[in-house]
Amino acid sequence: MLLALDTATQQAGCAVYGESGVVAELAWQAGRNHSRDLESGVQEILRLARLTFRDLSSVAVASGPGSFSGVRVGIAYAKGLCLARDIPLAGISTLDILGYQASALSASVTAVLSAGRGDVYAARYEGRGESWHRLSDYALLPVHAAAEMASGSLLIGDGARDVADAASGEGLDAREAPALWQWRRPGFLAKLGQSYLDTGGADLRETLEPLYLRRSAAEESRAAGG
Numbered sequence: 001m002l003l004a005l006d007t008a009t010q011q012a013g014c015a016v017y018g019e020s021g022v023v024a025e026l027a028w029q030a031g032r033n034h035s036r037d038l039e040s041g042v043q044e045i046l047r048l049a050r051l052t053f054r055d056l057s058s059v060a061v062a063s064g065p066g067s068f069s070g071v072r073v074g075i076a077y078a079k080g081l082c083l084a085r086d087i088p089l090a091g092i093s094t095l096d097i098l099g100y101q102a103s104a105l106s107a108s109v110t111a112v113l114s115a116g117r118g119d120v121y122a123a124r125y126e127g128r129g130e131s132w133h134r135l136s137d138y139a140l141l142p143v144h145a146a147a148e149m150a151s152g153s154l155l156i157g158d159g160a161r162d163v164a165d166a167a168s169g170e171g172l173d174a175r176e177a178p179a180l181w182q183w184r185r186p187g188f189l190a191k192l193g194q195s196y197l198d199t200g201g202a203d204l205r206e207t208l209e210p211l212y213l214r215r216s217a218a219e220e221s222r223a224a225g226g
Helices: 034-049 068-085 094-102 143-150 160-169 186-198 217-223
Strands: 002-006 011-018 021-029 058-062 089-092 108-116 119-126 139-142 153-156 174-176
Touching: 002 034, 002 068, 002 186, 011 034, 011 186, 021 034, 021 186, 034 068, 058 068, 058 186, 068 089, 089 094, 089 186, 094 108, 094 119, 094 153, 094 186, 108 143, 108 160, 119 143, 119 160, 139 143, 143 160, 153 160, 160 174
Parallel strands: 002 058, 058 089, 108 153, 153 174
Antiparallel strands: 002 011, 011 021, 108 119, 119 139
């Protein structure tokens, strides 16, 4: 059984995935309480799936981009669990989770997460099912540049509204996914994590690093001599 953990943004979630697919799934608004909520979320998902930690064979974690502290909490918990249980770890980008989720609605998707300061984290995807793949690099972009990237695609993520508004103002065709689909589902993370491991992806329990794309405010202040 694979355990999926997502604490990359103010939304958090976890899921259990087995041979038949998603066995149990939880998602909640964590705000800034990732450290407090994650352990109770894992205990609850294992209870719902009627499992214990001994039943887990692997873990997948959302590796960012997103909240600096949120991403760190999830990766640290996942690494500790995998090292303690001697099981493999997969790291999946938060943008990939969103892009894969929205591929059920469109064969052309742009995932966008708010990065603050008028910027978004963004990546574009094409295809469905076995043909699904990422077209672009993961990028930190001003909203107007993300609108250009997203032209002709479906927008998903908490930055979708801002990018859609910018696209409309520039006469570009980029539409938001329905509100219900904007909720990031940990079951999609679980499926991507299982696929990564099934196709020979490396065990990342000792090497996984957060995908931040931007330095923290403290790091930027130090670099500026502040």
